[in-house]
Amino acid sequence: MKTVFTVLALVALLIAPLIVTDPFYVHLMIMVLMWTVLGVAWNILGGYAGQVSFGHSAFLGVGAYSTMILYLNLGISPWYGIVLGGLVSALIALPIGLICFRLRGPYFALSTLAVAEIVRLVALNWESLTNGPVGLLITTLPPVSLWGEPLNWESKTPFYYIIALIAAGALGITFLLARSRLGAYLLAIREDIDSAEAIGINTVQARVSALALSAFVAGVGGGFYAMYLRYVDPDAVFSISLSVEMVFIAVVGGLTTVIGPFIGAVFLVTLGETFRTHFLWGHLVFYGLFMMVAIRYMPEGIWGRVRKLIGNRVGVQNG
Amino acid sequence: METLVQSIVSGVLTGSLYAMIGVGLTIVFGVMRIINMAHGDMVMLGMYGAFWAHASWKMDPFLSIVLWVPAGFLGGLFIYRFLLRKIVPAGELNTLLYTAGLSLFVANLALLIWSGDYRTIKLPYAIMPLRPMGIAVPIPLAIAFGLAILVTAGLYWFLVHTDTGRAVRATSQEPEAAALMGISVGRISMITFGLGTALACGAGVLLAPSLYLYPTVGEILVAKCFVIVVLGGLGSVPGAIAGGLILGLAESLGAVYVSVPYKDAIGFVIFLLVLLFRPAGLLGGGKS
Amino acid sequence: MAEPMLEVKRLTKSFGGLKAVADLSFAVEKGSIIGLIGPNGAGKTTVFNMVAGFLPPSAGEILLQGESLVGLKPYATTRKGVARTFQIVKPFRNLSVLENVTLAAFLRFAMRRQAQAEALRIIEKMGLTAKINSLANDLTLSEQKRLEIARALATGPKLLLLDEPMGGLNATEVDQAARLISEICRDGVTIIWVEHVLRAIMNTSHRVVVINYGAKIADGTPQEVVQNPDVIAAYLGKRAQPHAAD
Numbered sequence: 001m002k003t004v005f006t007v008l009a010l011v012a013l014l015i016a017p018l019i020v021t022d023p024f025y026v027h028l029m030i031m032v033l034m035w036t037v038l039g040v041a042w043n044i045l046g047g048y049a050g051q052v053s054f055g056h057s058a059f060l061g062v063g064a065y066s067t068m069i070l071y072l073n074l075g076i077s078p079w080y081g082i083v084l085g086g087l088v089s090a091l092i093a094l095p096i097g098l099i100c101f102r103l104r105g106p107y108f109a110l111s112t113l114a115v116a117e118i119v120r121l122v123a124l125n126w127e128s129l130t131n132g133p134v135g136l137l138i139t140t141l142p143p144v145s146l147w148g149e150p151l152n153w154e155s156k157t158p159f160y161y162i163i164a165l166i167a168a169g170a171l172g173i174t175f176l177l178a179r180s181r182l183g184a185y186l187l188a189i190r191e192d193i194d195s196a197e198a199i200g201i202n203t204v205q206a207r208v209s210a211l212a213l214s215a216f217v218a219g220v221g222g223g224f225y226a227m228y229l230r231y232v233d234p235d236a237v238f239s240i241s242l243s244v245e246m247v248f249i250a251v252v253g254g255l256t257t258v259i260g261p262f263i264g265a266v267f268l269v270t271l272g273e274t275f276r277t278h279f280l281w282g283h284l285v286f287y288g289l290f291m292m293v294a295i296r297y298m299p300e301g302i303w304g305r306v307r308k309l310i311g312n313r314v315g316v317q318n319g
Numbered sequence: 320m321e322t323l324v325q326s327i328v329s330g331v332l333t334g335s336l337y338a339m340i341g342v343g344l345t346i347v348f349g350v351m352r353i354i355n356m357a358h359g360d361m362v363m364l365g366m367y368g369a370f371w372a373h374a375s376w377k378m379d380p381f382l383s384i385v386l387w388v389p390a391g392f393l394g395g396l397f398i399y400r401f402l403l404r405k406i407v408p409a410g411e412l413n414t415l416l417y418t419a420g421l422s423l424f425v426a427n428l429a430l431l432i433w434s435g436d437y438r439t440i441k442l443p444y445a446i447m448p449l450r451p452m453g454i455a456v457p458i459p460l461a462i463a464f465g466l467a468i469l470v471t472a473g474l475y476w477f478l479v480h481t482d483t484g485r486a487v488r489a490t491s492q493e494p495e496a497a498a499l500m501g502i503s504v505g506r507i508s509m510i511t512f513g514l515g516t517a518l519a520c521g522a523g524v525l526l527a528p529s530l531y532l533y534p535t536v537g538e539i540l541v542a543k544c545f546v547i548v549v550l551g552g553l554g555s556v557p558g559a560i561a562g563g564l565i566l567g568l569a570e571s572l573g574a575v576y577v578s579v580p581y582k583d584a585i586g587f588v589i590f591l592l593v594l595l596f597r598p599a600g601l602l603g604g605g606k607s
Numbered sequence: 608m609a610e611p612m613l614e615v616k617r618l619t620k621s622f623g624g625l626k627a628v629a630d631l632s633f634a635v636e637k638g639s640i641i642g643l644i645g646p647n648g649a650g651k652t653t654v655f656n657m658v659a660g661f662l663p664p665s666a667g668e669i670l671l672q673g674e675s676l677v678g679l680k681p682y683a684t685t686r687k688g689v690a691r692t693f694q695i696v697k698p699f700r701n702l703s704v705l706e707n708v709t710l711a712a713f714l715r716f717a718m719r720r721q722a723q724a725e726a727l728r729i730i731e732k733m734g735l736t737a738k739i740n741s742l743a744n745d746l747t748l749s750e751q752k753r754l755e756i757a758r759a760l761a762t763g764p765k766l767l768l769l770d771e772p773m774g775g776l777n778a779t780e781v782d783q784a785a786r787l788i789s790e791i792c793r794d795g796v797t798i799i800w801v802e803h804v805l806r807a808i809m810n811t812s813h814r815v816v817v818i819n820y821g822a823k824i825a826d827g828t829p830q831e832v833v834q835n836p837d838v839i840a841a842y843l844g845k846r847a848q849p850h851a852a853d
Contacts, residue, residue, distance in 0.1 A: 045369065048677045052411075052412050052415060052416065054419070067510060080429060096452065099539040099591060101593055102594075103594055103595075105411055105412060106354045106411050106412065106415050107549075108588075109354075109412075109415055110354070110549070110594075111590075111591060111594055112544045113542050113545070113589055114545075114546070114587040114590045114651055115587075115591070117539075117542055117583070117584070117587050117717075118584050118587050120559075121580070121581060121583055121584040122584070125578075125580040125581060155718075179719065180719075181713045181717055181719070181722075184706070184713060184719075185707070185710070185713070186700055187699075187702065187706075187710075188710050190698055191699040191700065191701060191702060192680075192697050192700075193697075194661075194697065195697040195698070195699060196684060196696075196710075197661075197680065197681035197692075198659070198681055198682075198691060198693075198759075199498075199684075199685060199690075199710060199711040199714065199758060199759070199761070199762055199763050200682050200685035200686050200689070200714040201682055201684045201714075202419075202683075203351030203682075203817070205681065213587065235597060239540075240538045241423075241535075244419055244423055247416065247419065248423075250422075251416060284423055284426075284427040284430075285423075285424055285427035285428050285430075285431055287420075287423055287427075288420045288421065288422070288424025288425070288427060289424050290420075291416065291417075291418070291419065291420030291423065291424075292402070292417055292420040292421055292424065294407070294414050295403065295416050295420065296406060296417070296422075299409060299413060
């Protein structure tokens with residue numbers, strides 16, 4: 001049953017831009033998929049491992065900047081650069097994790113906030129590397145040919161397929177994680193960290209692994225973000241708002257589920273677009289409102305609630 | 320030498336306001352173990368309250384503290400009673416996420432209503448700084464400092480000399496024992512949250528003439544706030560006061576002796592170091 | 608005599624000025640059940656916490672088959688073969704019985720299928736097969752205690768530390784638990800057992816160590832210990848003085 005759904009979903013993903021050709025809607029789909037990737041990233045750490053991070057924009061931003069800098073300074077094609085960006089994010093996640101995981105629960109959350117702010121300030125001030133508050137801009141993307149035809153970077157379609165690939169990959173990673181030993185260990189840590197230690201789980205190693213994986217996915221998402229928007233600056237990619245939006249997607253969509261982040265992303269983007277047209281500022285008002293409503297009435301998220309209604313439990317093997 | 324003294328003075332002045340904000344946050348944590356991510360936005364509301372009092376009613380912004388502190392108190396009561404109270408049983412992380420949502424909501428509501436344009440309050444008597452012994456002291460900051468001390472002293476008196484205040488302290492130390500002694504923990508929690516919000520709003524009013532106002536100022540403030548309360552020990556009022564002063568001094572001295580752009584980072588680095596090595600706070604008076 | 612499974616030498620734990628465990632020494636032979644008893648607050652759980660790695664000792668040695676356990680974190684001691692249960696049970700409440708035990712079995716079996724098979728085997732042994740898919744939170748206390756032990760067993764321990772497994776159980780459940788503990792020992796696990804239900808511990812243990820105020824006051828077979836005047840004094844207090852009639 002699940003395989004049928006997955007195949008159908010993948011097919012829909014593949015043919016969507018052929019059916020919906022209006023560039024505005026293609027842009028929306030790209031946004032949904034990109035936010036899915038970011039939501040997946042947060043979900044790995046915040047959902048499965050239960051470690052709430054308010055500083056995930058740090059990993060997004062590092063991925064974005066890495067990809068940009070590798071392309072602008074070293075000529076490395078962003079399509080490799082995105083993956084490299086993810087790796088850089090995963091690398092910085094290691095010392096961050098070793099420091100911050102000494103703390104638990106809300107204290108960990110606060111420390112991630114502090115780390116993200118430090119990263120933002122470094123990016124703002126290390127002008128030789130990041131160009132400071134001015135940011136980095138790409139004017140031309142490198143030519144790439146697929147089956148002899150050069151891709152048209154002016155159209156949104158190539159971007160769509162790239163992010164679709166990344167999103168499918170991210171969801172796949174979550175699926176595999178959920179079934180793996182590490183995934184089970186993370187759920188144990190989420191439930192009761194002392195008990196987890198008592199049954200032989202090296203909780204620091206497990207959490208750092210989760211963080212590195214989460215950072216990788218966020219970094220890849222950030223790399224794509226940089227390539228799609230072709231511009232990064234510290235306040236855009238390292239903002240606390242971005243971090244909170246990532247939390248929102250995962251929480252509202254459904255923590256510890258595979259599909260949850262996708263649902264959350266759909267929700268976020270639809271909400272955002274609906275209100276962005278009416279309000280110049282402050283459309284995030286509704287994000288805040290819905291996050292409060294979600295925690296109050298649906299802490300398991302939309303997808304979690306749907307599954308409850310269908311009678312499944314959020315378990316180790318379910319997606 | 321003069322620069323050093325100047326930095327110290329600036330640091331203490333700003334630090335006093337940080338302290339006020341920090342005390343509000345720490346008492347809420349002490350009594351209810353709630354980390355209120357929206358605390359910074361309460362400060363922002365106080366700031367805008369002062370601004371509009373000045374712009375619309377021509378009221379001296381400092382005078383408006385008489386209006387906005389009680390309003391903040393009532394607002395805090397309301398928020399706790401009707402919003403937070405149901406969330407607290409769901410656990411610390413859920414409460415944290417909830418207050419994060421609240422913060423997002425309040426900040427963006429403010430953006431919506433008042434737009435993102437930066438605003439300032441210009442006071443005719445505040446153009447030239449005072450110069451006691453050659454040290455430049457901006458007048459609004461000096462007034463803020465004085466009032467902050469007054470308010471904090473008032474709070475201290477309340478906590479030590481009134482029954483309700485003592486009940487707050489008791490609940491903060493041992494909620495179960497307090498309940499057994501007949502203290503209504505629910506009522507005390509509500510009052511404490513009101514007090515915390517009142518302090519935040521008050522600090523906002525005092526800060527308004529000295530800073531640029533924009534609706535998302537709460538973000539950075541709440542981050543700094545946590546530095547303060549962690550420095551002083553979560554739940555400890557004297558600790559928060561000390562923490563606020565330390566942060567103010569560290570930033571001020573850091574701006575002069577390290578570098579201006581990185582001065583904001585200093586607070587966070589100290590924060591991480593303290594969390595790592597002395598999670599109970601520098602004074603050891605808090606709970607980890 | 609073969610090397611003891613566990614040797615505790617001059618173990619001490621101070622909290623500030625208070626000595627919770629004072630110069631405690633005892634040895635546990637492989638394949639035996641040692642009861643650790645003493646009045647409330649005697650320091651028994653503190654000893655467990657130190658052996659399992661949750662607390663560092665202030666002084667003294669802890670040797671598992673000759674290898675020191677001091678300084679190892681809890682997961683490391685578990686990997687060396689020391690498993691423990693908690694006095695107030697700490698199951699993974701929102702996970703099922705099967706998931707709880709499988710998690711522990713993952714220590715020895717990296718693949719889910721094998722870990723689950725091992726978990727099923729142990730769950731059967733502990734009599735919890737009927738509740739395999741129930742959430743840990745929904746079990747009765749007796750079942751939760753058995754789950755706690757099942758989880759500890761799934762890590763394949765050489766030494767099992769049981770912290771008051773019978774607290775809160777009724778008489779039938781106590782007998783059932785005592786039989787289970789004997790069986791676990793027969794399967795080759797050495798057991799140290801802290802308990803207040805003296806009947807059970809005296810009937811099932813090979814040897815008993817009595818501590819009071821953190822120090823050992825007796826060490827011998829259950830029969831020897833029960834007659835030891837220091838033990839009696841510790842539990843019952845000094846003999847009451849005769850009153851004048853009211």
